[in-house]
Amino acid sequence: MRKVVRASILSLSSALLISGATAAFAASSETDFKAAYAAAEAANKEAGSLRNQWTTTAATLADAKKAADKGDFDAGTASAKEAEALAKASIYQATSEKDAWKALEIH
Amino acid sequence: MNLRSAIQFGLAALALTAFAFGAAPSIAADTPDPVADAKAFQKYFTDRFPKLKLEDFVNGPYSMNEDMHRQWEEKEQFPPYDFGLDLGKELFSKPFKNGKSYADCFANGGIGIRQNYPYFDEKEGKVVTLELALNRCREANGEAPISYLKDDMAALTAYMAFTSRGKPFDIKIPADPRALEAYDNGKRYFYTRRGQLNFSCASCHVQNPGERIRAEILAPALGILNAMPIYRSEWGGMGTISRRFTTCNSQIRGVPLEPQSDEYRDLEYYLSYVSNGLPISGPGARP
Amino acid sequence: MASTIRVRATSSGENTEVQALIQHPMDSGYVKDAKGELIPPHFIQQLTFEYDGKAVFTADWGPAVSKDPYVKFAFKGGKKGEDLKISWVDNKGASDTTTAKIQ
Numbered sequence: 369m370r371k372v373v374r375a376s377i378l379s380l381s382s383a384l385l386i387s388g389a390t391a392a393f394a395a396s397s398e399t400d401f402k403a404a405y406a407a408a409e410a411a412n413k414e415a416g417s418l419r420n421q422w423t424t425t426a427a428t429l430a431d432a433k434k435a436a437d438k439g440d441f442d443a444g445t446a447s448a449k450e451a452e453a454l455a456k457a458s459i460y461q462a463t464s465e466k467d468a469w470k471a472l473e474i475h
Numbered sequence: 476m477n478l479r480s481a482i483q484f485g486l487a488a489l490a491l492t493a494f495a496f497g498a499a500p501s502i503a504a505d506t507p508d509p510v511a512d513a514k515a516f517q518k519y520f521t522d523r524f525p526k527l528k529l530e531d532f533v534n535g536p537y538s539m540n541e542d543m544h545r546q547w548e549e550k551e552q553f554p555p556y557d558f559g560l561d562l563g564k565e566l567f568s569k570p571f572k573n574g575k576s577y578a579d580c581f582a583n584g585g586i587g588i589r590q591n592y593p594y595f596d597e598k599e600g601k602v603v604t605l606e607l608a609l610n611r612c613r614e615a616n617g618e619a620p621i622s623y624l625k626d627d628m629a630a631l632t633a634y635m636a637f638t639s640r641g642k643p644f645d646i647k648i649p650a651d652p653r654a655l656e657a658y659d660n661g662k663r664y665f666y667t668r669r670g671q672l673n674f675s676c677a678s679c680h681v682q683n684p685g686e687r688i689r690a691e692i693l694a695p696a697l698g699i700l701n702a703m704p705i706y707r708s709e710w711g712g713m714g715t716i717s718r719r720f721t722t723c724n725s726q727i728r729g730v731p732l733e734p735q736s737d738e739y740r741d742l743e744y745y746l747s748y749v750s751n752g753l754p755i756s757g758p759g760a761r762p
Numbered sequence: 763m764a765s766t767i768r769v770r771a772t773s774s775g776e777n778t779e780v781q782a783l784i785q786h787p788m789d790s791g792y793v794k795d796a797k798g799e800l801i802p803p804h805f806i807q808q809l810t811f812e813y814d815g816k817a818v819f820t821a822d823w824g825p826a827v828s829k830d831p832y833v834k835f836a837f838k839g840g841k842k843g844e845d846l847k848i849s850w851v852d853n854k855g856a857s858d859t860t861t862a863k864i865q
Contacts, residue, residue, distance in 0.1 A: 416730075419732060419738065420669055420729065421729070421730040422670060422671045422728050422729060422730065423670075423671070423725055423728045423729065423730055424671050424728050425730075426730065454671070457671075458671070461668065461669065461673065462669075465667045465668050465669070468668070469663055469666040469667040469668070469675065470666070472666045472675055472677045472678070472681065472682070473662075473666050473677075474512075474515050474516055474519045474681060475515055549834075552770075552781060553768065553770065553781045553782075553783050553832060553834075555783065555830055555832065557768060557783060558783075558785050558830065708828075711828065711829040711830075712829070
Protein backbone atom coordinates (compact mmCIF):
# COMPACT_ATOMS: atom_id res chain seq x y z
CA MET A 369 0.00 0.00 0.00
CA ARG A 370 2.72 2.42 1.04
CA LYS A 371 4.79 1.74 -2.13
CA VAL A 372 1.77 2.34 -4.35
CA VAL A 373 0.93 5.58 -2.55
CA ARG A 374 4.47 6.90 -2.69
CA ALA A 375 4.69 6.02 -6.36
CA SER A 376 1.44 7.82 -7.08
CA ILE A 377 2.63 10.98 -5.26
CA LEU A 378 5.87 10.87 -7.23
CA SER A 379 4.31 10.26 -10.61
CA LEU A 380 1.71 12.98 -10.16
CA SER A 381 4.13 15.58 -8.88
CA SER A 382 6.73 14.76 -11.54
CA ALA A 383 4.03 15.11 -14.17
CA LEU A 384 3.21 18.53 -12.80
CA LEU A 385 6.88 19.52 -12.54
CA ILE A 386 7.56 18.46 -16.10
CA SER A 387 4.58 20.34 -17.49
CA GLY A 388 5.66 23.37 -15.46
CA ALA A 389 9.21 23.18 -16.75
CA THR A 390 8.13 22.86 -20.37
CA ALA A 391 5.94 25.94 -20.11
CA ALA A 392 8.85 27.98 -18.77
CA PHE A 393 11.10 27.25 -21.75
CA ALA A 394 8.79 27.93 -24.71
CA ALA A 395 7.63 31.50 -25.45
CA SER A 396 3.82 31.61 -25.48
CA SER A 397 1.60 33.12 -28.14
CA GLU A 398 -1.92 34.36 -27.77
CA THR A 399 -3.13 31.05 -29.19
CA ASP A 400 -1.16 29.15 -26.55
CA PHE A 401 -2.72 31.35 -23.88
CA LYS A 402 -6.26 30.88 -25.16
CA ALA A 403 -5.81 27.10 -25.17
CA ALA A 404 -4.31 27.03 -21.69
CA TYR A 405 -7.01 29.34 -20.32
CA ALA A 406 -9.80 27.31 -21.89
CA ALA A 407 -8.38 24.12 -20.42
CA ALA A 408 -8.12 25.72 -16.98
CA GLU A 409 -11.67 27.06 -17.18
CA ALA A 410 -12.99 23.66 -18.25
CA ALA A 411 -11.25 21.94 -15.35
CA ASN A 412 -12.54 24.54 -12.90
CA LYS A 413 -16.03 24.10 -14.31
CA GLU A 414 -15.80 20.37 -13.68
CA ALA A 415 -14.67 21.09 -10.12
CA GLY A 416 -17.73 23.30 -9.85
CA SER A 417 -20.02 20.48 -10.88
CA LEU A 418 -18.43 18.48 -8.06
CA ARG A 419 -19.20 21.45 -5.75
CA ASN A 420 -15.52 21.68 -4.86
CA GLN A 421 -13.78 24.69 -6.38
CA TRP A 422 -10.82 26.34 -4.70
CA THR A 423 -10.60 30.10 -4.20
CA THR A 424 -6.98 30.02 -5.35
CA THR A 425 -8.04 28.54 -8.72
CA ALA A 426 -10.33 31.49 -9.37
CA ALA A 427 -7.65 33.94 -8.25
CA THR A 428 -5.02 32.36 -10.52
CA LEU A 429 -7.42 32.38 -13.48
CA ALA A 430 -8.01 36.08 -12.84
CA ASP A 431 -4.25 36.67 -12.75
CA ALA A 432 -3.90 34.81 -16.06
CA LYS A 433 -6.52 36.96 -17.72
CA LYS A 434 -5.01 40.16 -16.33
CA ALA A 435 -1.57 39.25 -17.68
CA ALA A 436 -2.96 38.34 -21.09
CA ASP A 437 -4.97 41.56 -21.26
CA LYS A 438 -1.71 43.44 -20.83
CA GLY A 439 -0.22 41.40 -23.69
CA ASP A 440 2.05 39.27 -21.44
CA PHE A 441 1.14 35.86 -22.84
CA ASP A 442 4.09 34.13 -21.16
CA ALA A 443 2.85 35.07 -17.70
CA GLY A 444 -0.75 34.54 -18.76
CA THR A 445 -0.11 31.04 -20.04
CA ALA A 446 1.96 30.14 -16.98
CA SER A 447 -0.85 31.31 -14.68
CA ALA A 448 -3.43 29.51 -16.77
CA LYS A 449 -1.47 26.27 -16.46
CA GLU A 450 -1.16 26.81 -12.70
CA ALA A 451 -4.92 27.37 -12.53
CA GLU A 452 -5.53 24.17 -14.47
CA ALA A 453 -3.27 22.25 -12.08
CA LEU A 454 -5.13 23.69 -9.08
CA ALA A 455 -8.50 22.86 -10.62
CA LYS A 456 -7.36 19.31 -11.36
CA ALA A 457 -6.13 18.93 -7.78
CA SER A 458 -9.52 20.06 -6.50
CA ILE A 459 -11.19 17.45 -8.75
CA TYR A 460 -8.84 14.81 -7.40
CA GLN A 461 -9.70 15.92 -3.86
CA ALA A 462 -13.44 15.68 -4.45
CA THR A 463 -13.17 12.27 -6.05
CA SER A 464 -10.87 10.71 -3.47
CA GLU A 465 -12.83 12.24 -0.57
CA LYS A 466 -15.91 10.31 -1.69
CA ASP A 467 -14.48 7.39 0.26
CA ALA A 468 -11.67 8.97 2.26
CA TRP A 469 -14.03 11.00 4.45
CA LYS A 470 -14.92 7.91 6.44
CA ALA A 471 -11.45 7.83 7.97
CA LEU A 472 -12.31 10.93 10.02
CA GLU A 473 -15.72 9.77 11.22
CA ILE A 474 -16.35 9.38 14.94
CA HIS A 475 -17.61 5.89 15.73
CA MET B 476 4.77 28.82 -0.48
CA ASN B 477 5.20 28.59 -4.25
CA LEU B 478 2.69 26.71 -6.34
CA ARG B 479 4.71 23.54 -6.94
CA SER B 480 5.39 22.91 -3.28
CA ALA B 481 1.80 23.84 -2.45
CA ILE B 482 0.49 21.25 -4.88
CA GLN B 483 2.96 18.64 -3.68
CA PHE B 484 1.96 19.34 -0.11
CA GLY B 485 -1.69 19.09 -1.02
CA LEU B 486 -1.20 15.85 -2.93
CA ALA B 487 0.92 14.39 -0.17
CA ALA B 488 -1.79 15.25 2.33
CA LEU B 489 -4.41 13.65 0.11
CA ALA B 490 -2.30 10.55 -0.40
CA LEU B 491 -1.68 10.27 3.34
CA THR B 492 -5.39 10.40 3.91
CA ALA B 493 -5.91 7.70 1.33
CA PHE B 494 -3.21 5.61 2.98
CA ALA B 495 -4.77 6.06 6.42
CA PHE B 496 -8.09 5.00 5.00
CA GLY B 497 -6.60 1.94 3.37
CA ALA B 498 -5.02 0.82 6.63
CA ALA B 499 -8.25 1.32 8.62
CA PRO B 500 -10.64 -1.55 9.40
CA SER B 501 -13.71 -2.13 7.22
CA ILE B 502 -16.17 0.75 6.85
CA ALA B 503 -19.32 0.95 9.01
CA ALA B 504 -22.62 -0.41 7.68
CA ASP B 505 -24.13 1.54 4.79
CA THR B 506 -27.45 2.41 6.50
CA PRO B 507 -26.92 5.47 8.69
CA ASP B 508 -27.87 5.11 12.35
CA PRO B 509 -28.35 8.64 13.64
CA VAL B 510 -29.16 7.51 17.17
CA ALA B 511 -25.89 5.60 17.43
CA ASP B 512 -24.04 8.46 15.69
CA ALA B 513 -25.30 11.04 18.16
CA LYS B 514 -24.42 8.84 21.12
CA ALA B 515 -20.89 8.23 19.79
CA PHE B 516 -20.51 11.92 18.90
CA GLN B 517 -21.43 13.11 22.38
CA LYS B 518 -19.34 10.43 24.05
CA TYR B 519 -16.28 11.40 22.00
CA PHE B 520 -16.42 14.97 23.30
CA THR B 521 -17.39 14.24 26.90
CA ASP B 522 -14.56 11.71 27.06
CA ARG B 523 -12.15 14.25 25.64
CA PHE B 524 -13.25 16.97 28.07
CA PRO B 525 -14.26 15.06 31.21
CA LYS B 526 -14.42 18.19 33.38
CA LEU B 527 -17.17 19.73 31.25
CA LYS B 528 -20.89 19.24 31.73
CA LEU B 529 -22.84 18.49 28.57
CA GLU B 530 -24.37 21.98 28.49
CA ASP B 531 -20.93 23.63 28.74
CA PHE B 532 -20.16 22.62 25.17
CA VAL B 533 -22.52 25.27 23.81
CA ASN B 534 -20.00 27.95 24.75
CA GLY B 535 -17.52 26.66 22.21
CA PRO B 536 -14.01 28.03 22.66
CA TYR B 537 -14.97 29.63 25.98
CA SER B 538 -15.27 26.24 27.62
CA MET B 539 -11.91 25.09 26.38
CA ASN B 540 -9.75 26.60 29.12
CA GLU B 541 -9.84 28.66 32.32
CA ASP B 542 -8.77 31.95 30.81
CA MET B 543 -11.31 31.74 28.00
CA HIS B 544 -14.04 30.88 30.51
CA ARG B 545 -13.27 33.98 32.55
CA GLN B 546 -13.49 36.10 29.40
CA TRP B 547 -16.86 34.56 28.61
CA GLU B 548 -18.23 35.31 32.07
CA GLU B 549 -17.18 38.94 31.74
CA LYS B 550 -18.58 39.23 28.26
CA GLU B 551 -21.94 37.82 29.34
CA GLN B 552 -22.35 40.70 31.79
CA PHE B 553 -22.64 43.06 28.87
CA PRO B 554 -22.89 41.06 25.69
CA PRO B 555 -22.09 42.71 22.35
CA TYR B 556 -25.09 40.99 20.73
CA ASP B 557 -27.46 43.19 22.76
CA PHE B 558 -27.93 45.62 19.87
CA GLY B 559 -28.63 42.84 17.36
CA LEU B 560 -31.07 41.24 19.77
CA ASP B 561 -32.99 44.49 20.30
CA LEU B 562 -33.16 45.05 16.56
CA GLY B 563 -34.40 41.50 16.13
CA LYS B 564 -37.23 42.00 18.60
CA GLU B 565 -38.23 45.17 16.79
CA LEU B 566 -38.09 43.58 13.32
CA PHE B 567 -39.95 40.48 14.40
CA SER B 568 -42.97 42.39 15.64
CA LYS B 569 -43.11 44.84 12.74
CA PRO B 570 -45.93 43.86 10.34
CA PHE B 571 -45.37 43.32 6.62
CA LYS B 572 -46.94 45.64 4.06
CA ASN B 573 -49.88 43.25 3.82
CA GLY B 574 -50.61 43.50 7.53
CA LYS B 575 -49.36 40.04 8.47
CA SER B 576 -46.18 39.42 10.45
CA TYR B 577 -43.53 36.74 11.05
CA ALA B 578 -45.64 35.34 13.89
CA ASP B 579 -48.19 34.17 11.31
CA CYS B 580 -45.64 31.89 9.65
CA PHE B 581 -44.54 29.95 12.71
CA ALA B 582 -45.93 27.69 15.37
CA ASN B 583 -46.58 29.47 18.66
CA GLY B 584 -46.12 32.80 16.88
CA GLY B 585 -42.44 32.03 16.43
CA ILE B 586 -41.73 32.21 20.15
CA GLY B 587 -39.73 29.45 21.81
CA ILE B 588 -39.47 27.25 18.71
CA ARG B 589 -35.88 27.70 17.51
CA GLN B 590 -34.80 24.35 19.02
CA ASN B 591 -36.98 22.52 16.48
CA TYR B 592 -35.01 23.83 13.52
CA PRO B 593 -33.90 22.54 11.10
CA TYR B 594 -36.69 20.08 10.37
CA PHE B 595 -37.27 17.75 7.45
CA ASP B 596 -40.21 18.87 5.36
CA GLU B 597 -41.79 15.70 4.01
CA LYS B 598 -43.92 17.58 1.46
CA GLU B 599 -40.92 19.28 -0.08
CA GLY B 600 -38.58 16.40 0.60
CA LYS B 601 -35.88 18.73 1.93
CA VAL B 602 -34.44 20.19 5.11
CA VAL B 603 -35.86 23.55 6.17
CA THR B 604 -33.68 25.75 8.35
CA LEU B 605 -34.85 28.70 10.44
CA GLU B 606 -33.14 31.20 8.13
CA LEU B 607 -34.78 29.63 5.11
CA ALA B 608 -38.17 29.65 6.82
CA LEU B 609 -37.81 33.35 7.62
CA ASN B 610 -37.11 34.33 4.01
CA ARG B 611 -39.92 32.09 2.78
CA CYS B 612 -42.21 33.84 5.22
CA ARG B 613 -41.19 37.17 3.75
CA GLU B 614 -41.72 36.03 0.17
CA ALA B 615 -45.07 34.44 1.00
CA ASN B 616 -46.15 37.83 2.28
CA GLY B 617 -44.97 39.93 -0.63
CA GLU B 618 -41.70 41.08 0.89
CA ALA B 619 -38.29 40.82 -0.77
CA PRO B 620 -35.95 38.21 0.72
CA ILE B 621 -33.04 39.43 2.85
CA SER B 622 -29.41 38.37 2.88
CA TYR B 623 -28.83 35.14 4.79
CA LEU B 624 -25.51 36.25 6.18
CA LYS B 625 -25.96 39.16 8.62
CA ASP B 626 -27.91 42.32 9.53
CA ASP B 627 -31.67 41.70 9.66
CA MET B 628 -31.43 37.91 9.27
CA ALA B 629 -28.93 37.75 12.14
CA ALA B 630 -31.14 40.07 14.22
CA LEU B 631 -34.30 38.01 13.60
CA THR B 632 -32.64 34.66 14.35
CA ALA B 633 -31.01 36.25 17.42
CA TYR B 634 -34.42 37.16 18.79
CA MET B 635 -35.93 33.77 18.00
CA ALA B 636 -32.97 31.97 19.57
CA PHE B 637 -33.27 34.18 22.63
CA THR B 638 -36.90 33.14 23.14
CA SER B 639 -35.68 29.52 23.15
CA ARG B 640 -32.79 29.97 25.54
CA GLY B 641 -32.31 26.95 27.72
CA LYS B 642 -34.50 24.68 25.60
CA PRO B 643 -32.66 21.58 24.39
CA PHE B 644 -32.14 20.96 20.68
CA ASP B 645 -34.96 18.68 19.55
CA ILE B 646 -34.24 17.77 15.96
CA LYS B 647 -36.32 14.99 14.49
CA ILE B 648 -35.53 12.61 11.66
CA PRO B 649 -38.85 11.23 10.41
CA ALA B 650 -39.10 7.67 9.12
CA ASP B 651 -38.63 8.88 5.56
CA PRO B 652 -35.65 7.60 3.57
CA ARG B 653 -35.12 11.10 2.16
CA ALA B 654 -34.73 12.49 5.68
CA LEU B 655 -32.15 9.85 6.48
CA GLU B 656 -30.39 10.69 3.22
CA ALA B 657 -30.32 14.40 4.09
CA TYR B 658 -28.86 13.56 7.50
CA ASP B 659 -26.29 11.33 5.84
CA ASN B 660 -25.38 14.02 3.29
CA GLY B 661 -24.82 16.44 6.14
CA LYS B 662 -22.62 13.97 7.95
CA ARG B 663 -20.58 13.31 4.83
CA TYR B 664 -20.15 17.03 4.18
CA PHE B 665 -18.91 17.49 7.75
CA TYR B 666 -16.16 14.92 7.41
CA THR B 667 -15.16 15.61 3.79
CA ARG B 668 -11.95 17.50 3.20
CA ARG B 669 -12.23 20.50 0.93
CA GLY B 670 -10.46 23.67 -0.10
CA GLN B 671 -6.82 24.01 -1.03
CA LEU B 672 -5.93 23.68 2.64
CA ASN B 673 -7.57 20.25 2.56
CA PHE B 674 -9.49 20.62 5.83
CA SER B 675 -12.81 19.11 6.68
CA CYS B 676 -15.04 20.58 9.39
CA ALA B 677 -13.86 17.62 11.47
CA SER B 678 -10.18 18.50 11.01
CA CYS B 679 -10.65 21.50 13.29
CA HIS B 680 -13.74 20.74 15.33
CA VAL B 681 -13.34 17.02 15.97
CA GLN B 682 -9.58 16.51 15.87
CA ASN B 683 -8.47 19.79 17.43
CA PRO B 684 -11.03 21.41 19.76
CA GLY B 685 -9.28 23.56 22.35
CA GLU B 686 -6.17 23.79 20.20
CA ARG B 687 -5.17 26.92 18.34
CA ILE B 688 -5.42 27.67 14.67
CA ARG B 689 -3.26 30.75 14.31
CA ALA B 690 -4.52 32.96 17.16
CA GLU B 691 -7.95 31.38 17.59
CA ILE B 692 -8.98 28.63 19.95
CA LEU B 693 -11.06 26.00 18.15
CA ALA B 694 -14.55 25.09 19.31
CA PRO B 695 -15.71 21.50 19.66
CA ALA B 696 -18.27 20.40 17.07
CA LEU B 697 -20.64 19.32 19.83
CA GLY B 698 -23.03 22.18 20.52
CA ILE B 699 -21.41 24.35 17.89
CA LEU B 700 -24.71 25.70 16.53
CA ASN B 701 -26.41 26.18 19.89
CA ALA B 702 -25.11 29.72 20.35
CA MET B 703 -25.95 30.92 16.85
CA PRO B 704 -26.31 33.58 15.61
CA ILE B 705 -23.23 35.18 17.06
CA TYR B 706 -21.63 38.57 17.48
CA ARG B 707 -18.15 37.75 16.33
CA SER B 708 -15.49 40.28 17.30
CA GLU B 709 -13.55 39.30 14.19
CA TRP B 710 -16.54 40.36 12.08
CA GLY B 711 -17.24 43.42 14.21
CA GLY B 712 -20.88 42.42 14.04
CA MET B 713 -23.50 39.69 13.97
CA GLY B 714 -23.43 36.69 11.69
CA THR B 715 -25.73 33.78 11.01
CA ILE B 716 -25.15 30.07 10.51
CA SER B 717 -25.01 30.78 6.78
CA ARG B 718 -22.31 33.36 7.35
CA ARG B 719 -20.22 30.96 9.38
CA PHE B 720 -20.54 28.09 6.89
CA THR B 721 -19.58 30.26 3.93
CA THR B 722 -16.68 31.99 5.67
CA CYS B 723 -15.34 28.69 7.04
CA ASN B 724 -15.27 27.43 3.45
CA SER B 725 -13.39 30.42 2.12
CA GLN B 726 -10.98 30.36 5.05
CA ILE B 727 -9.76 26.94 3.89
CA ARG B 728 -9.63 28.26 0.33
CA GLY B 729 -12.75 26.54 -0.87
CA VAL B 730 -15.22 28.53 -2.92
CA PRO B 731 -18.29 28.79 -0.69
CA LEU B 732 -21.59 27.43 -1.97
CA GLU B 733 -24.71 29.60 -2.09
CA PRO B 734 -26.16 30.23 1.39
CA GLN B 735 -28.91 27.70 2.10
CA SER B 736 -27.62 25.33 -0.61
CA ASP B 737 -28.74 21.76 -0.07
CA GLU B 738 -25.31 20.88 1.31
CA TYR B 739 -25.46 23.58 3.96
CA ARG B 740 -29.03 22.76 4.92
CA ASP B 741 -28.12 19.10 5.31
CA LEU B 742 -24.97 20.02 7.25
CA GLU B 743 -27.00 22.13 9.67
CA TYR B 744 -29.45 19.22 10.02
CA TYR B 745 -26.67 16.80 10.93
CA LEU B 746 -24.85 19.15 13.30
CA SER B 747 -28.05 20.11 15.09
CA TYR B 748 -29.23 16.50 15.42
CA VAL B 749 -26.00 15.24 16.99
CA SER B 750 -26.30 18.07 19.52
CA ASN B 751 -29.82 17.07 20.54
CA GLY B 752 -30.30 17.54 24.26
CA LEU B 753 -27.89 20.47 24.52
CA PRO B 754 -29.55 23.80 25.37
CA ILE B 755 -30.02 26.67 22.95
CA SER B 756 -27.80 29.49 24.19
CA GLY B 757 -28.14 31.96 21.32
CA PRO B 758 -27.54 34.65 20.49
CA GLY B 759 -23.89 34.27 21.40
CA ALA B 760 -20.61 36.12 21.29
CA ARG B 761 -17.34 34.78 19.98
CA PRO B 762 -13.78 36.19 19.67
CA MET C 763 -34.66 56.80 18.84
CA ALA C 764 -33.13 54.38 21.30
CA SER C 765 -29.94 55.48 23.03
CA THR C 766 -26.63 54.23 21.73
CA ILE C 767 -25.42 53.84 25.31
CA ARG C 768 -26.16 50.83 27.50
CA VAL C 769 -24.91 51.26 31.02
CA ARG C 770 -24.97 49.42 34.30
CA ALA C 771 -23.59 51.02 37.45
CA THR C 772 -23.46 49.07 40.67
CA SER C 773 -22.46 50.49 44.02
CA SER C 774 -20.67 48.19 46.46
CA GLY C 775 -20.74 50.80 49.24
CA GLU C 776 -17.23 52.16 48.80
CA ASN C 777 -16.84 51.90 45.05
CA THR C 778 -19.13 51.99 42.08
CA GLU C 779 -18.45 49.64 39.21
CA VAL C 780 -19.56 50.87 35.81
CA GLN C 781 -19.97 48.92 32.59
CA ALA C 782 -21.05 50.53 29.36
CA LEU C 783 -21.60 49.29 25.83
CA ILE C 784 -21.80 51.97 23.18
CA GLN C 785 -23.16 51.43 19.69
CA HIS C 786 -20.88 53.21 17.25
CA PRO C 787 -19.21 52.17 13.96
CA MET C 788 -15.78 53.42 15.14
CA ASP C 789 -14.46 53.50 11.58
CA SER C 790 -10.74 54.09 11.69
CA GLY C 791 -10.50 55.59 8.22
CA TYR C 792 -8.02 52.93 7.15
CA VAL C 793 -10.47 50.27 6.02
CA LYS C 794 -11.68 49.91 2.44
CA ASP C 795 -15.19 48.95 1.44
CA ALA C 796 -16.22 46.31 -1.09
CA LYS C 797 -15.60 48.76 -3.94
CA GLY C 798 -12.05 49.39 -2.76
CA GLU C 799 -12.71 52.87 -1.46
CA LEU C 800 -11.66 54.08 1.97
CA ILE C 801 -14.45 54.27 4.53
CA PRO C 802 -14.02 57.73 6.04
CA PRO C 803 -13.05 57.96 9.72
CA HIS C 804 -16.03 58.06 12.06
CA PHE C 805 -15.19 57.45 15.69
CA ILE C 806 -15.92 58.71 19.19
CA GLN C 807 -13.35 61.25 20.26
CA GLN C 808 -14.50 61.98 23.76
CA LEU C 809 -16.40 59.91 26.26
CA THR C 810 -17.34 61.28 29.68
CA PHE C 811 -18.94 59.79 32.78
CA GLU C 812 -20.17 62.32 35.33
CA TYR C 813 -21.32 61.82 38.89
CA ASP C 814 -22.46 64.58 41.19
CA GLY C 815 -21.48 67.20 38.61
CA LYS C 816 -17.89 65.96 38.39
CA ALA C 817 -16.24 63.84 35.71
CA VAL C 818 -15.27 60.46 37.16
CA PHE C 819 -13.97 59.02 33.90
CA THR C 820 -13.02 60.63 30.62
CA ALA C 821 -11.66 58.95 27.53
CA ASP C 822 -9.97 60.60 24.57
CA TRP C 823 -10.34 58.03 21.84
CA GLY C 824 -8.85 57.67 18.41
CA PRO C 825 -9.21 55.33 15.44
CA ALA C 826 -7.67 52.38 17.30
CA VAL C 827 -10.80 51.65 19.34
CA SER C 828 -13.01 48.98 17.75
CA LYS C 829 -16.64 49.03 16.79
CA ASP C 830 -19.28 49.01 19.56
CA PRO C 831 -16.80 49.76 22.34
CA TYR C 832 -17.23 48.27 25.77
CA VAL C 833 -15.91 50.12 28.80
CA LYS C 834 -15.58 48.88 32.36
CA PHE C 835 -14.16 50.85 35.28
CA ALA C 836 -14.75 51.60 38.93
CA PHE C 837 -14.69 54.90 40.84
CA LYS C 838 -14.58 55.73 44.55
CA GLY C 839 -17.88 56.75 46.01
CA GLY C 840 -21.19 56.80 44.19
CA LYS C 841 -24.44 56.19 46.05
CA LYS C 842 -27.28 53.88 45.15
CA GLY C 843 -30.14 55.71 43.47
CA GLU C 844 -27.96 58.62 42.36
CA ASP C 845 -27.53 59.58 38.72
CA LEU C 846 -24.58 58.77 36.48
CA LYS C 847 -24.43 60.81 33.28
CA ILE C 848 -22.68 59.44 30.20
CA SER C 849 -22.00 61.38 27.02
CA TRP C 850 -19.88 61.03 23.92
CA VAL C 851 -18.90 63.24 21.00
CA ASP C 852 -17.49 61.91 17.75
CA ASN C 853 -15.26 63.35 15.04
CA LYS C 854 -18.27 64.31 12.94
CA GLY C 855 -19.68 66.39 15.77
CA ALA C 856 -22.46 63.92 16.55
CA SER C 857 -23.14 63.11 20.17
CA ASP C 858 -25.34 61.14 22.50
CA THR C 859 -25.99 61.27 26.18
CA THR C 860 -27.85 59.20 28.72
CA THR C 861 -28.39 59.08 32.45
CA ALA C 862 -28.54 55.93 34.50
CA LYS C 863 -29.33 55.32 38.15
CA ILE C 864 -26.65 53.62 40.22
CA GLN C 865 -27.99 50.31 41.49
